[in-house]
Every structure is written in C-alpha cells, then in structure tokens.
Amino acid sequence: MTDLPAQKLLYIKTYGCQMNVYDSERMTDILRPLGYGVTETPENADLVVLNTCHIREKATEKVYSELGVLRRLKEDKASSGGQMTIAVAGCVAQAEGSEIMRRQSAVDFVLGPQSYHRLPEMIARAHRASGEVLAADFAADEKFDALPLERQPGGVTAFLTVQEGCDKFCTFCVVPYTRGAEYSRPVEAVLAEARGLAAQGVREITLLGQNVNAYGAGREEGGLAGLVERLAQISGLDRIRYTTSHPRDMDEALIAAHGTQAALMPYLHLPVQSGSDKILKAMNRDHTAADYLALIERIRAARPDIALSGDFIVGFPGETEADFEATLDLVRATRYASAFTFKYSRRPGTPASGMGAQIDEAVKDERLARLNALLEDQQKAFNAAMVGRTVPVLIEREGRHAGQILGRSPYLQAVHAEGPKSLIGQIVPIRIEAAARMSLSGVLATVPA
C-alpha cells in the first residue's frame, strides 16, 4: 500500500510503560497510510491521542490535567475555523471508559488497549459526530491480527510486544483489569515482525509483555526461551532483551538460555515488590523472599555477570518497620544494578485498596528515601566495577556534545564516547574510564585478541 502524503497532523502523548510506547508506535503506523504525519506539539494537531496509564493515582490525574490544557487548544482551533479531535487510549481508557467523557467533554472518543485497530473507524465516527464513542474490547488476538505488518522503526533498537495481559492479580495492581487476561502472540507472527525490523536495520529487540516470561505458557513450542532461540537466528539481530518478568514464571529453560544464548543480554528485570513474606502473601505474589533469593542464585549460576533490576513498593497496607527492613535485607542480599521504587498507591477496585492499616504518607516517604539510598549505592557500585573493562556497546545515536556518540552496554548502561556517527548501528568495544550513577563514559578500543 502506498501512503498518502501527510496532510493531517497527529500528536500522540505516551504515559506509563514500554508497552504503551510500542502501542503508540503502532497507532502511528495505522494512521500513516491515512495521511497523518506526527507533530511534536499539540497546538496545530488535527488528532490528539493520549495513551494513558492507570497504574498509580498520579498517573491518572496527569491525564485529566493534560485534557484541561487540550480543551483550551481545541477551543482556540475551533474559533479560527479548525478542528481538533481528542482521543483517550490506554489503561485509563479501559478502566474508566465513557466516564472520561463525562469528566471532560472535549474528549471525542475513548479506546482501550485491545481496540487500536479500530482507530480509523473511531476517527470517522467522531467526524460524523455520531455513533459509538467507546471501544473497549478485550480480545488481544484481534488487535494483533488487524494491525498492519509494516513498521517504521525509529532507530537501531525496537520494542516488540509478544505477550499482553495478566492473570496474576497482585492485590495492589490494576493491570489485570486494564489489559485483560494473559495472551501470547503466535511465534510466527513475532518472527515475521522481528525479521521486518532487522531488515530495516534494527539490531536489538526488547520483547515486551506485562508477564513476558509467561510467553507461550501451555503451548508446546518452548515458551520464551524457545522464542529467544528462534529470534537469535535472525541475521542482523544481535541483541535480545525482555521485560517484565514475574518470578513465578522464570522457568529452567529461560534460566539456562541466559548461559547459552549469546544474543540474550545479561540483564534481567525481575520485580519482587517486597522482602517480607507477610506482605508478599497479602500482595498475592505467590512467592516468598527465600524463593526469590534462591531463584536469583540459580540465575547467577547460569550467568554470573547478569545485571539485576527490580520493582519495589513501600507502604503497602500493614507494612511495619520490620517488614520494610526485610525489604532492605533482600536488597542487600541481591545487589541490584538498577531498580524502580514506588510508594503504594491505593487503586479503586483492587483488593488492597480495601485493606485496613493503610500507611501514612510521611512513613511512605521516609521508607522510600531509605530504600532509594541503598539502591543508589548498589547502582553506583555496579557501574564503578565497569571502570577499566572493555565492553561491547551498541551505538544508538549521537550524544549531546559534538563528536560524541551514545549507546548501551550489554548490562543496559548508557555509555558515551568520542567517535564518528558512522558507528551508529554498530557494536563497538569501548574501554570504560569513568562511571556515574546513570551512565558510563569511555574511549573506543580495538577488540582484544
């Protein structure tokens, strides 16, 4: 299909996780053949899509304040004879549905994460100002079947969603309600998309899923490890990552793959949330702190240098000082390379929101600061240990300063060095000379014999 020249402007703003980033790219892909070109500012946009996140209260509130700003822009545009269509997509759309339009009448339509293939139809309906204004299907297979195959990757790395939804029902979390049941895309569909990306110069793919390591559960093809093995055979595709994983789904084959598949990068995001068994049980995590530590030990036995990352929640209902200290103990025992930390946020409709013993904000703040301080020390130590080593870096783009190039180490650290931009897309050895908490710097080295 040949695309129409871009006549209309699309402004798409993405909140939340990497799966939303992927979905926003795919929405852009669907709209491109219809003549929509991307604009970086909303003022002149014909179509505005907010791809939203519902995970914490703050994330949801941001959407409503952004909609207030957009309402004024829409009115300005209308007063000069123009038109702006406003759509709300993503997890707030799925969770709140047409309630969003009651709260903010400037919104033209609302569509949930499994309905993006219906975007053109919804735009047409909005223009006719008639008919259905809410698309909130729950069938993930339909979404992927109906999305166009062609993608326009923005660089040498790309996201690829292979799994959606969640059946775990952690008691704090909205995802099972916003993204529906666990669904894995067929292996062949994933391979076809990956081959297309590699043909366009993508060298690193990050496989995405809310529970990506549950990929292919119950099928005979070998789960995520089997998929990685197939992907590693695609020529040009040198690096494979995946996120996010649940400790319960970390099977033997996947652990072994970290030791045997050279393309599988030594980095693993494995959220644990808490180090207290009492809290883990109340969270419905289905593992203990000891289970998690034993798992980490097995993973390190397969790949000793693996960089570990995690998610933590402080101030879950009923969390005592002793429970929190158990989290600090688990962190000390694990030694993380990076981490994401959150204060518990009460989400309407989730079991934890109704639990007694909600924790004071001040206590949450204090615990968060202590946890962050410990994790920052660990991150600095992990990075500092790289100084003097030579690591293969996939160069992704030019740096902020002239003559600087920027890429990532196998451990997902940002690395910058002086070098020509002709190296973008190549994996080059860089000798690390300095380390900060968030990045490394070094010089181009020749490959050691």
Ligand code: SAH
């Ligand atoms: N499926 C992934 C990611 C889910 S959302 C997983 O299970 O790891 C990403 C992170 O947000 C979670 O790991 C959790 O740490 C955090 N989170 C989810 N709900 C939250 C809530 N109600 N309050 C605070 N943090 C939350």
Ligand code: SF4
């Ligand atoms: Fe949410 Fe738990 Fe599912 Fe992760 S595993 S998406 S935290 S319910």
Ligand code: F3S
């Ligand atoms: Fe947010 Fe939905 Fe992702 S709630 S974190 S955008 S799955």
